[in-house]
Amino acid sequence: MAGPPPDGQPAPDDGHLPESALNRLGERGFGIYVHVPFCAARCGYCDFNTYTPSENAGSAETWLAAALAEIDLAGTVLAPAPGGLPRVDTIFVGGGTPSLLPVDYLARVVERVGDVFGLTSGAEITTEANPESVDAGVFSSLRSAGFTRVSLGMQSARSHVLAVLDRRHTPGRAVQAAQEARAAGFAHVNLDLIYGTPGETDEDWAASLAAVVAAGVDHVSAYSLIVEDGTRLARQIGRGVLPMPDDDVLADRYLMADEALTGAGLHWYEVSNWAADEAARCRHNELYWRSGDWWGVGPGAHSHVGGVRWWNVRHPARYADRLAAKTSPAQAREVLEPDDRRVEDVLLRLRLAEGLPLSALDATGRTAAVRATNDGLLDGGAHRQGRAVLTLRGRLLADAVVRALLT
Template identity: 65%
Template structure:
């Protein structure tokens, strides 16, 4: 969760949603995201809404020990706000921060609250993120016993000097061993997160990270370009000239390198930054985001979306816990998306997927732009003939620009949902 929140409009203290939003429940999958805002240390590149123990101090309600109780209160609030509609949860994703700084029993309590209030779909995907140094085979076995089906490790790099620039605390081989431990604990689905473009990382360094990740045997790999966020220690070091700013051409080369290496190893892209061994190994929670599903975000700074209404919680764990203790929604603000914005976001998100975007979503100008993009090698011509806009490899490198060219005008969307 980003450390800054949008402006938006005030959210009702009760958390209630417009009838129009509630009326869309049941039409699309529903998931729950749980943000655990605690970290042992803060990485130099991180701009997420996270806190170390020293930063939180003794603020009431900000303790790791009381976090699960506050999160469970919000899950119960979510059930009241969303009413009695049958809404089985198809995916739960616990992110952070470092969720595995909490005991497995606390994470299990949160998951049981979701089950008690909403029910889990029979094949629900239940993921937790984990820093490699925050788990061992015993804790992973406990998480599996509590109902988690998938674990995602923040590997980032296999090179010590790259991890040092990122200020990651684990040793280069630890994430690889974590995959083995997760398999032994009974996890069938394991992801490794990688970052490319770190200052000082060479093509050989990136290849070593890709090779190490593949050798660990995950069924899913995520690879993200390093983004230098204002306010981070990394941004300050670059501003002082201690480190160079990541180069866009280098980032493009690293992405192509990732695509070639991962595809050779049997992992296929299904979203610009994500590769899986089979369709069944794709992250269903993230697919829910990319395909316009509904989700409730639990935790400080967490974002939610239901039926075209998006809202976000207060950032600080103490303020979050205090509101819930008073029976109030922790939402800090919200926005009701207009038809143009909803269509714009659908185009931007679905175009990122290997299945692409249905051309019927576009207006005539957008369809003409799609044909122009195909002629420039940005969209697959065969898919276009089948009525879908699917990015080529070159198109993936320029995805945001391609999507903007396809966006219909506000006037053409007047009155559309």
């Protein structure tokens, strides 16, 4: 179960945003995130805001009505912006398991976003999917509904690793699903991997990397396993049933991933993401990393517009009740001070292959950047050109580099 949200400040019942937040709306792009809270079962490592059938999360029909109402609310709240409503560059449907819903429900969400905001030419429209809840027909329907990209949760190619993670699909199903998506006309297909699962060996990880390369996808995300408080995995580790992931092993697995994926023609553009070319990058996630604006639709979804961040109530029933009462579903919000925004900008943009300009750092940070360059954590050539760009070793220590630049 997801942990407690931040406390924040009270959010107005009508969702009103301060004028300062709207003044530059969409200058760094504008996206819509849609959270689907339903899962067939809970994975042992997951702390997302999701609900299984036994947890009384309400019906998919109720969720859909509420999501459509929130999109309408977003249009009302953002309409006073000086430039009017921005067109939407990206839509990302995540969860949870969006592919548990009828495709028609997802299509209606996309249609409503288009009706309220309009979509930019070539807008990226992504849905996540679990391999076991899709087939060739579903992919064909998603393409017909306007989706341009699909992201599949593969995690591993080894059955015993999937079992530790409580994943239900068979080892080869994710690759098969990726091939079905390509056959249905999806040019952009992502496979998600997790490394460092207790019991996973170097050979297991190498097999997973070989499988995604053989699948021929144009995007791969590879994340180290994080043990989140309150999850089944955390309880198993706490009881000594499973060992805690080892940092040195995680670093070795990352190096294996970078070597295998780079060798297959996929290039890192964010610390945990590799793409075949610029067109294959996840533009929605780039919006987050570049501190753009987005509205999060759904229970527990987070939003950010012009330095104001807010988050919705988490339980689907409370979320739906608020929207049925024509009240904003926001639970609370925070208004970021200029220094907070600068810190976040450094934190996020340093993870990108293009890095960030040294001018984004204060004098102390620029001095720290010199030290990091001398230590081989930042690229020397990029530093001479006025940018802070992580080296491969720097990617392994990205959090420590960020702390050094901001201290």
